[in-house]
Amino acid sequence: DLLNRIDDHFNDKPLNGQRWLITAGPTVEPIDPVRYLANRSSGKMGFAIAEAAARAGAEVTLVTGPVNLITSNAIKRIDVQTAQQMFEAVQSQFKGVDTFVACAAVSDYRPKVTAQQKLKKQSDDGLTIELTQNPDILKWAAEQNTAFCVGFAAETNNIEEYAEAKMNKKGINVICANDVSRKDIGFSSDNNEVSVYYKKDGALQVQHLGPALKSVIAQQLVSFLPGIK
Amino acid sequence: DLLNRIDDHFNDKPLNGQRWLITAGPTVEPIDPVRYLANRSSGKMGFAIAEAAARAGAEVTLVTGPVNLITSNAIKRIDVQTAQQMFEAVQSQFKGVDTFVACAAVSDYRPKVTAQQKLKKQSDDGLTIELTQNPDILKWAAEQNTAFCVGFAAETNNIEEYAEAKMNKKGINVICANDVSRKDIGFSSDNNEVSVYYKKDGALQVQHLGPALKSVIAQQLVSFLPGIK
Numbered sequence: 001d002l003l004n005r006i007d008d009h010f011n012d013k014p015l016n017g018q019r020w021l022i023t024a025g026p027t028v029e030p031i032d033p034v035r036y037l038a039n040r041s042s043g044k045m046g047f048a049i050a051e052a053a054a055r056a057g058a059e060v061t062l063v064t065g066p067v068n069l070i071t072s073n074a075i076k077r078i079d080v081q082t083a084q085q086m087f088e089a090v091q092s093q094f095k096g097v098d099t100f101v102a103c104a105a106v107s108d109y110r111p112k113v114t115a116q117q118k119l120k121k122q123s124d125d126g127l128t129i130e131l132t133q134n135p136d137i138l139k140w141a142a143e144q145n146t147a148f149c150v151g152f153a154a155e156t157n158n159i160e161e162y163a164e165a166k167m168n169k170k171g172i173n174v175i176c177a178n179d180v181s182r183k184d185i186g187f188s189s190d191n192n193e194v195s196v197y198y199k200k201d202g203a204l205q206v207q208h209l210g211p212a213l214k215s216v217i218a219q220q221l222v223s224f225l226p227g228i229k
Numbered sequence: 230d231l232l233n234r235i236d237d238h239f240n241d242k243p244l245n246g247q248r249w250l251i252t253a254g255p256t257v258e259p260i261d262p263v264r265y266l267a268n269r270s271s272g273k274m275g276f277a278i279a280e281a282a283a284r285a286g287a288e289v290t291l292v293t294g295p296v297n298l299i300t301s302n303a304i305k306r307i308d309v310q311t312a313q314q315m316f317e318a319v320q321s322q323f324k325g326v327d328t329f330v331a332c333a334a335v336s337d338y339r340p341k342v343t344a345q346q347k348l349k350k351q352s353d354d355g356l357t358i359e360l361t362q363n364p365d366i367l368k369w370a371a372e373q374n375t376a377f378c379v380g381f382a383a384e385t386n387n388i389e390e391y392a393e394a395k396m397n398k399k400g401i402n403v404i405c406a407n408d409v410s411r412k413d414i415g416f417s418s419d420n421n422e423v424s425v426y427y428k429k430d431g432a433l434q435v436q437h438l439g440p441a442l443k444s445v446i447a448q449q450l451v452s453f454l455p456g457i458k
Contacts, residue, residue, distance in 0.1 A: 031266075033385050033409060034334065039263050068297050105263065108350045118385045118409075121337045121362070131356040156262050156347045180262060180347075 002220070013057030014226065020058040021097040021147070022050045023090065023104035023137065025065035027083040031129065032115035039105035040180075042188040043067030045152070046103030048218035050075050056222050058099075063089040065104060083107050083134035090137050099225065100147040102138040105154060110134050142171040148229050150174040156181040163197045164204055174198045174225065192217050198228050231449070242286030243455065249287040250326040250376070251279045252319065252333035252366065254294035256312040260358065261344035268334035269409075271417040272296030274381070275332030277447035279304050285451050287328075292318040294333060312336050312363035319366050328454065329376045331367040334383060339363050371400040377458050379403040385410040392426045393433055403427045403454065421446050427457050 024046020029037045047069050050062040054074040061076045063086055071077045078093070080086045083106045094100070109131035142149045149172040155162050156179065163177040175197045182193075193210035194217055205228075209220045253275020258266045276298045279291040283303040290305045292315055300306045307322070309315045312335045323329070338360035371378045378401040384391050385408070392406040404426045411422075422439040423446055434457075438449045 034268050034383055035266070035336070036269065037260075037264070037266055040265065107264070109356050112355070116385075118383070120391075125362050126341070127338050127360040127362075129358045129360065131358065133350070133354050133356075154263055154347070156345075162349075 015053060015056040015058035015222070018058045018098045019096050020050075020053045020060045020099045020101065021063070021090065021093055022046055022053070022060065022101045023063045023086060023106075024050070025067040025069075026105045027065045027086055027107045027134075028081045029083065029107045029110035029134075030081075030114050031111045032117065032119045034118050037107060037109070037111065037129075037131075039107050040188075041065070041067070041105035041154075043069050044188070044190065044214050045192060045218070046101070047071065048214045049101055049103060049221060052215070052218040052222040053099075053101075061093045061097075063093070063104070083110060083137070087135045087137050087140070090141065094141065094144065094147070097147045099150065099229075100138075100141045101150045101152075102141065103152045104137075106137060107134055136170070138172060139170040142173075148173050148225070150176065150225065153177040154180040159195065160197070160206075163195070167197060167199070174228070176221070190214055194221070196221070196224065200228070244282060244285040244287035244451070247287045247327045248325050249279075249282045249289045249328045249330065250292070250319065250322055251275055251282070251289065251330045252292045252315060252335075253279070254296040254298075255334045256294045256315055256336045256363075257310045258312065258336045258339035258363075259310075259343050260340045261346065261348045263347050266336060266338070266340065266358075266360075268336055269417075270294070270296070270334035272298050273417070273419065273443050274421055274447070275330070276300065277443045278330055278332060278450060281444070281447040281451040282328075282330075290322050290326075292322070292333070312339060312366070316364045316366050316369070319370065323370065323373065323376070326376045328379065328458075329367075329370045330379045330381075331370065332381045333366075335366060336363055365399070367401060368399040371402075377402050377454070379405065379454060382406040383409040388424065389426070389435075392424070396426060396428070403457070405450070419443055423450070425450070425453065429457070 025043035026039045026041040050060050054060045063078045078089045112130040112132045138151050151172050153163050153175050159177045163175040167175050176194045178194050192214045196207040210217050254272035255268045255270040279289050283289045292307045307318045341359040341361045367380050380401050382392050388406050392404040396404050405423045407423050421443045425436040427434050439446050
C-alpha cells in the first residue's frame with residue numbers, strides 16, 4: 001500500500017544532502033507583559049513535516065512559535081515568540097536551503113506599541129488596539145529565488161480561490177490548503193486533510209492528501225514535493 | 230516542619246463538607262476563526278489549588294480556560310474558552326459555594342465583533358481592533374455575598390497598591406498577588422511567590438508564601454485561607 005511504498009522510499013533516504021527549513025506553530029504578539037494577540041496553531045503539522053523530512057535524510061531546521069511539542073535529536077530547533085523573531089530566525093538560516101516549508105500560523109499584525117508594564121483596565125467601556133503589519137516571511141523567502149517555497153493556508157471559505165491568489169501574490173511554488181472551519185481536522189487535531197496546489201506548465205494542479213493522521217500527511221507531502229520541484 | 234504540619238493537617242480533611250469553586254488558565258477571545266486575544270497563564274497555580282483543596286476534603290469544581298493540564302478524578306472540571314463562557318460556568322456552579330478562588334487570567338476585553346470567516350489581510354499598513362469590556366466574574370461573585378472570595382493579581386509594578394485597590398473595588402476578601410515581571414516565578418514556571426493580602430479589623434495584612442513549588446504554595450494557601458475567613 002501507499003504507506004509501505006513511502007516507507008520503502010524513505011529507506012532510500014531520498015532527501016540526503018538536502019537542507020529543509022520549516023516554520024511551525026503560532027506567533028505570539030505581546031500587547032503588554034500579560035496580554036497578547038495570537039493565531040491558533042498546535043504546531044503538529046509543521047513538526048510532523050520536520051520529522052518526516054529528517055527521516056527521509058534531509059538536514060532539517062525547525063523554527064517554531066510556542067507549542068507543547070518535542071523534536072527528535074535529528075532536528076535543529078529554534079524557538080521564537082513573535083513574527084519578527086521568526087523572520088529573523090528564517091533569514092539567519094536561509095542560506096543553502098533547498099526547500100522552505102512555511103507551516104507556521106504567523107500573525108499578520110502586531111500591536112503598534114507593546115507596553116512594558118501591565119495595562120490597567122480603563123473605567124470606560126471600550127478599548128482600541130492599533131495594529132501594524134508584520135513582515136511577510138514567505139514572500140521574503142520566495143523573493144530570494146534560491147529555495148523551493150511551500151506555503152500553508154488555513155482558510156474557512158473559498159479555499160481554492162484564496163490558495164491560488166496567495167501563490168500568485170507571494171510568488172511561491174506550492175500552497176497546502178486546509179479547511180480550518182471543520183472540527184474534525186486542522187488546528188489541535190491529530191488529523192488533517194490537505195489540498196496541495198501547484199502550477200504545471202502554467203496551469204493550476206491539485207493533489208488531495210488525507211484525511212489522515214498529520215504524520216501520514218507529512219510523509220506523503222515529503223514524498224510528493226520533490227517530484228513537482 | 231511546615232510541610233509535615235500541612236500534611237498532618239490534610240489528613241484531618243479539614244475542608245470536609247465544603248464546596249470550593251476555582252477558576253484557572255487564560256481566557257481566549259476570538260477575533261475570527263484563526264486569530265485571538267488572550268492572557269498568559271499556564272493554569273498551573275489554579276490547578277494546584279484545586280488539587281490541594283480536594284486533598285483537604287473539599288468538593289472542588291474547577292472552571293478552566295484552554296491549558297495543557299490534567300485533573301484528578303476527585304475534581305469536577307468544566308472547560309471553557311472565553312471570559313463570557315467562564316462567567317456562565319461560574320454562575321451555574323455558584324450555589325452553595327463556600328470559597329471561590331479566581332485564579333484565571335481572564336481577558337478584561339474581547340473584540341466587539343467576532344468574524345465568522347477568517348479576516349483577509351488588508352492592503353494598507355494598519356488595522357484597528359475595537360474591544361469591549363468582559364464581565365467581571367470576581368466582582369459578580371463578591372456581590373452575591375454568599376462565598377469567601379479570593380482573587381489573584383498578576384502585576385508587574387506597584388503590586389501592594391494595586392492589590393489593595395482591587396480588593397476594595399471588587400469587595401473581595403483576599404488578594405494573592407504575584408510579580409509576573411520576574412522570570413523565575415509566575416506564568417509557565419512551576420514555582421511561584423505569592424503575597425496574600427487580607428483585612429483584619431479594617432487593617433491590611435499580608436502573608437508571604439514561597440518562593441516554592443506552586444503545589445507547595447497551593448497547600449499553604451488552602452491551609453491558611455480558612456483561618457482568615
